[in-house]
Amino acid sequence: MRGLVWLAICAIALTVGGAGDAYAAAAEGDHGHHDLGHGNASAMLEDPSEFRTDLAVYTFVVFLLLLAILGKFAWPKISVALLEREKRIEANIAAAEAKHEESKRLLAAHEAKLASAAAEVRALLEEARRDAESTKDEIIAEARAGARAERDRAVREIELASDHALKNIAETSANLAIELAGTVIRESINPAKQQELVRSALSKLNASNN
Known part of the structure; x- marks a missing residue:
């Protein structure tokens, strides 16, 4: 040239x-x-x-x-x-146009991945919330069931103790009545002696209850 x-x-x-x-x-x-x-x-x-x-x-x-x-x-x-x-x-x-189109495609794919990840995170959070609600309900139900069971057990124990105490009182009262009747039969007592026997029986009854 x-x-x-x-x-x-x-x-x-x-x-x-x-x-x-x-x-x-x-x-x-x-x-x-x-x-x-x-x-x-x-x-x-x-x-x-x-x-x-x-x-x-x-x-x-x-x-x-x-x-x-x-x-x-x-x-x-x-x-x-x-x-x-x-x-x-x-x-x-x-x-340059091919690179531009490739960049647009990569950007769209990246945005799609971000949207998918965001949706997955929202789903996990919703599942965790549901699990927490379910766990809370289960804990509350178990606590209520335990409280009811403990209350029922305490009521049963109180009833058993009451029945046992009443049984003891009845037995003691019967024994004292028999003993008192035997004493009255064996000896003739005056009013003062009678009062003493009643006080003695009451003292034994109180002692047996304690």
């Missing part, structure tokens, strides 16, 4: 040089024929606005030649380079 650029520069330089040589030769020829009008000829040669057909044709031909050379040797390489650059840009855009 650089060689083609240098070739174009050299061609332009040759074109300018050739045009200058042709312009100088034409000036010398005109100088011989117009020696008497040297002032007018010099003014005409130095006028930059003068149009020279031969120089224009020469420049145009060289330009077309240079354009043909560049079109044959440089433009295919330039076209290939531009096409490759366009393909690289398209590939980069496609890769």
